[in-house]
Amino acid sequence: xxxENLIAALAADKRKALSPRRALAIAxxxxxxxxxxxxxxxxxxxxxxxxxxxxxxxxxxxxxxLALAASAAAASARLMRPEGGHPLMVLFAAPALLAIAMxxxxxxxxxxxxxxxxxxxxxxxxxxxxxxxxxxxxxxVLWALRHGATQTPALxxxxxxxxxxxxxxxxxxxxxxxxxxxxxxxxxxxxxxFMAGLGALLGSRLLRW
Amino acid sequence: xxGANHSEGPASGQEAEFASWMRAGLDGDGAAYGRxxxxxxxxxxxxxxxxxxxxxxxxxxxxxVVQEILLAVHVKRGTxxxxxxxxxxLNAIARHKLIDVLRRRGRRGETPIDDVAHVLPDDAPxxxxxxxxxxxxxxxxxxxxxxxxxxxxxxxxxxxxxxQRFAMSEGAVRVTLHRGLRKLASLYREPNG
Numbered sequence: 001x002x003x004e005n006l007i008a009a010l011a012a013d014k015r016k017a018l019s020p021r022r023a024l025a026i027a028x029x030x031x032x033x034x035x036x037x038x039x040x041x042x043x044x045x046x047x048x049x050x051x052x053x054x055x056x057x058x059x060x061x062x063x064x065x066l067a068l069a070a071s072a073a074a075a076s077a078r079l080m081r082p083e084g085g086h087p088l089m090v091l092f093a094a095p096a097l098l099a100i101a102m103x104x105x106x107x108x109x110x111x112x113x114x115x116x117x118x119x120x121x122x123x124x125x126x127x128x129x130x131x132x133x134x135x136x137x138x139x140x141v142l143w144a145l146r147h148g149a150t151q152t153p154a155l156x157x158x159x160x161x162x163x164x165x166x167x168x169x170x171x172x173x174x175x176x177x178x179x180x181x182x183x184x185x186x187x188x189x190x191x192x193x194f195m196a197g198l199g200a201l202l203g204s205r206l207l208r209w
Numbered sequence: 210x211x212g213a214n215h216s217e218g219p220a221s222g223q224e225a226e227f228a229s230w231m232r233a234g235l236d237g238d239g240a241a242y243g244r245x246x247x248x249x250x251x252x253x254x255x256x257x258x259x260x261x262x263x264x265x266x267x268x269x270x271x272x273x274v275v276q277e278i279l280l281a282v283h284v285k286r287g288t289x290x291x292x293x294x295x296x297x298x299l300n301a302i303a304r305h306k307l308i309d310v311l312r313r314r315g316r317r318g319e320t321p322i323d324d325v326a327h328v329l330p331d332d333a334p335x336x337x338x339x340x341x342x343x344x345x346x347x348x349x350x351x352x353x354x355x356x357x358x359x360x361x362x363x364x365x366x367x368x369x370x371x372x373q374r375f376a377m378s379e380g381a382v383r384v385t386l387h388r389g390l391r392k393l394a395s396l397y398r399e400p401n402g
Binding site for chain 1: 234235237239240242243246247250272275276279280281283284285286287288290293297298300301302305335339340343344347358361362363365367368383384386387390394395398
């Protein structure tokens, strides 16, 4: 086929495709809705949710999860543009917050309690339910990123996993009784890292173009 | 050609024109969009020829690579931000596709690749014989998609003509063309594609 014939066909296709940015916005909104629905079906907030809201450690979990989801979403929006580069500095936001909170916890709590706070009550539940709440968000964000044109499918998939893990953690945090930043830094991080790995694996297949 | 702007190259004068045609194209102006794609072809030819020659693959399939890049530009046009520069975006798409082509041909090495914005447009005429790869992929599309894409490209039939010929609504023809072109762009990457 001659190139001029191809161009005739391309110029005749005037259907607007969904813009990648809009696809990402839709995916984020749907992710929150999906994780929220599943959260209320499977877990629900802990009984002392309202009084717990007055404690800094409980609130911090939401701040960290939100920082993770938002920063990874911002990085995704750049990574999905072919000329967007690798804007990964923003991804240090959540780890930096977590590091500060851990340092404060180590100062505030006697060394004898560090171990029990780190181990917490229900690490297995945490590592099970954060991924369960994150699968639908990961699928939605990957769907949105397929509208983009990333140069780095595995990396972009991993960042999608961070978005999903952040959304999952945001809801799981409302159920979880372990509020110490030491617990969050270990078990939440393992769960989120699992989602990032899964995202990288799926992204390296699904985000090629 | 003066000034400190590092993006300044042989194409810098065309940047504004390309961007305005692209904006018009995204708003549904097929004529402006066709003009843009035609204007890109000499540049993409020089780009593809440079990349293939440097890896020792010769010139035989330059036009195939140009066509694959054009399809990628089309399918991914939504990733261009209206307020962003056009040529860096085009360069990213073209490089991505050229690297893909070289990989499929088994050349994984570090090949220096030109910047599309800085190549001198190739004013050699289009090859006399039409390249074969795209026609083969349209054949693989098959069904209504293959028929619609072939009619609109090879015969330059209008959407209206095609709708009458296949007893479809014009809307259905548009959807079929749109999906067919997307599928076509992805067929390049399939094994035995």
